[in-house]
Amino acid sequence: MALFDDEPKKKPLAHEIGQELSLLSVGELNDRIGLLKAEIVRLEAELAAKGTTKSAAEALFKR
Structure with missing residues (x-):
């Protein structure tokens, strides 16, 4: 057994598109909805x- 891990532990994603949701609690689902709304x-x-x-660039070149 090694004293130190060679690979750092990966932080779990807050949400992954298509992820199984049935094991999440109502609170976890609400938290994820909040995260996704903030991302939107x-x-x-x-x-x-x-x-x-883009509009500024188009206006500049249409002179």
């Missing part, structure tokens, strides 16, 4: 920022 907000903000940059 983050993705939408990035999408909006990219749209603004």
Whole structure:
């Protein structure tokens, strides 16, 4: 038996798309929903920022 693990322990993912949900508690499901909603907000903000940059670039080159 080794005293030290060669590989660091991998942190479990908060949620994985398609993951089995039947073993999760109601609280765990609610936590994951909150995490996913926060991720959607983050993705939408990035999408909006990219749209603004794209619009600015298009306006610059259409002169």
